[in-house]
Amino acid sequence: MTSKTVLHAKHLESNAKMVDFHGWEMPINYGSQIEEHHAVRQDAGMFDVSHMTIVDVKGADAQSFLRTLVANDVAKLTVPGKALYTGMLNHDGGVIDDLIIYFFSETEYRLVVNSATRVKDLAWIAEVAKDFTVEVAERPEFAMIAVQGPNAKAKTATILNADQVAAVEGMKPFFGVQAGELFIATTGYTGEAGYEIVVHNDDAADLWQKLLDAGVAPAGLGARDTLRLEAGMNLYGLDMDETVSPLAANMGWTIAWEPQERNFIGREALVKQKAEGVDKLVGLVLEAKGVLRAGSKVIVDGGEGVITSGTFSPTLGFSVALARVPKSVGETAQVEMRKKLVDVKVVKPSFVRNGKSII
Amino acid sequence: MSNIPSELKYATSHEWVRNEGDGTYTVGISEHAQELLGDMVFVDLPDVGDEVDAGEDCAVAESVKAASDIYAPITGEVVAINEELEDAPEQVNADSYGDGWLFRIKASDESELANLLDAEGYQNSIDED
Numbered sequence: 001m002t003s004k005t006v007l008h009a010k011h012l013e014s015n016a017k018m019v020d021f022h023g024w025e026m027p028i029n030y031g032s033q034i035e036e037h038h039a040v041r042q043d044a045g046m047f048d049v050s051h052m053t054i055v056d057v058k059g060a061d062a063q064s065f066l067r068t069l070v071a072n073d074v075a076k077l078t079v080p081g082k083a084l085y086t087g088m089l090n091h092d093g094g095v096i097d098d099l100i101i102y103f104f105s106e107t108e109y110r111l112v113v114n115s116a117t118r119v120k121d122l123a124w125i126a127e128v129a130k131d132f133t134v135e136v137a138e139r140p141e142f143a144m145i146a147v148q149g150p151n152a153k154a155k156t157a158t159i160l161n162a163d164q165v166a167a168v169e170g171m172k173p174f175f176g177v178q179a180g181e182l183f184i185a186t187t188g189y190t191g192e193a194g195y196e197i198v199v200h201n202d203d204a205a206d207l208w209q210k211l212l213d214a215g216v217a218p219a220g221l222g223a224r225d226t227l228r229l230e231a232g233m234n235l236y237g238l239d240m241d242e243t244v245s246p247l248a249a250n251m252g253w254t255i256a257w258e259p260q261e262r263n264f265i266g267r268e269a270l271v272k273q274k275a276e277g278v279d280k281l282v283g284l285v286l287e288a289k290g291v292l293r294a295g296s297k298v299i300v301d302g303g304e305g306v307i308t309s310g311t312f313s314p315t316l317g318f319s320v321a322l323a324r325v326p327k328s329v330g331e332t333a334q335v336e337m338r339k340k341l342v343d344v345k346v347v348k349p350s351f352v353r354n355g356k357s358i359i
Numbered sequence: 360m361s362n363i364p365s366e367l368k369y370a371t372s373h374e375w376v377r378n379e380g381d382g383t384y385t386v387g388i389s390e391h392a393q394e395l396l397g398d399m400v401f402v403d404l405p406d407v408g409d410e411v412d413a414g415e416d417c418a419v420a421e422s423v424k425a426a427s428d429i430y431a432p433i434t435g436e437v438v439a440i441n442e443e444l445e446d447a448p449e450q451v452n453a454d455s456y457g458d459g460w461l462f463r464i465k466a467s468d469e470s471e472l473a474n475l476l477d478a479e480g481y482q483n484s485i486d487e488d
Contacts, residue, residue, distance in 0.1 A: 029397070032398055032449075032452070033397060033398050033423050034398045034400075034423065034449070222397065222423060226423065289401050289403060289421075290401065290421065290426075291400060291401070291421050291423075291426065293425075293426075311423065312400040312401075312421075312423055338419075338426065
């Protein structure tokens, strides 16, 4: 039995092709994945991300609990609404999930975790929470719509009330604010400006329709994947999982090593991994014909690696991929594609930002 | 329900074949196949002059989702290819039976056509999938 978001009927109204995404019936596209991709890069598109799990953490120990639970340090968050991207690690230093944490106060935070990992995430969070005075509450009564693209903020502004417009006015990236009935955050998964909007289930279809009427194009999971990959953002389950160190998944920047006395879960394992050396996540570019695909073998100087995510980049017009390879990697590599070895360029794992190539 | 024109012949591997009446046959992929594959990003075609055998993989349709082999439905010589697909692979999605054609074969044995399915037979083969 698959779950449906409260926007299910709205997707069908827009002729969505629905697929099973980890137990959720979600739109893969509304006709053309590539057109939806371009809508987000060039104008404004929106995604139903209501399947994602919102977890509120409150209580006297909320800060110290999260300083134990995740690799980044929530003590860095001091301005209300500021958000932080981080990994939640197991004791072996593997990634249980990646998540965003919004700070409201030292006793109040909001976490947004992946849907595919929801059950194990909630179990892990509950287990760790046992030693702290915190209340952990999932918020299934909320839906979430991500509006992304160069015109996303302007088009969204046309459907907000004056107080909400004032609340988001000049909000910097990676912030969130409760504005009336909506929680509006300047976060996303596309490499474009825009908002992720948390809305009550009862009001979600109405918000979706208003955004449609404001000229925001519905975009499916297909476009969401090509957009995030162009932006060099990891997808849990492909680019990292419980067997992969964040150091080998381009998540080193999400680990707060200081202060040294903060003993977050996985720290000991990470220190060891760092000393021993781990693989690294790089970007691959194939300017010739063909599409790099996840699972393909990558041959580099000094060893072999694997493509963790690969796609055709609609913005660039050729294929790009993320690959985990030995640290000895040089500026080129070879990928095994359909039984042939093909030369590719090795670049930083990020390809497009704000509509432009950054290769 | 996708469109399956009755004047064409089909292979179970989702290619369609149109008799041009001069001993040559145009080949493409069905609307059903392009729907399964999603947006096309590259189409790798054989060269004009290539000799292909029925059932031989001779082209690749690469979509956002996967790379799929295209099989020659009949034996013969490739006499034309749809060069427009080089710059506009999306024509395969937009008009799979028209502007999205792939290549044309001069048949070396027209009796092979009898091995292909008619529209009804192809519809049945899709329904069984």
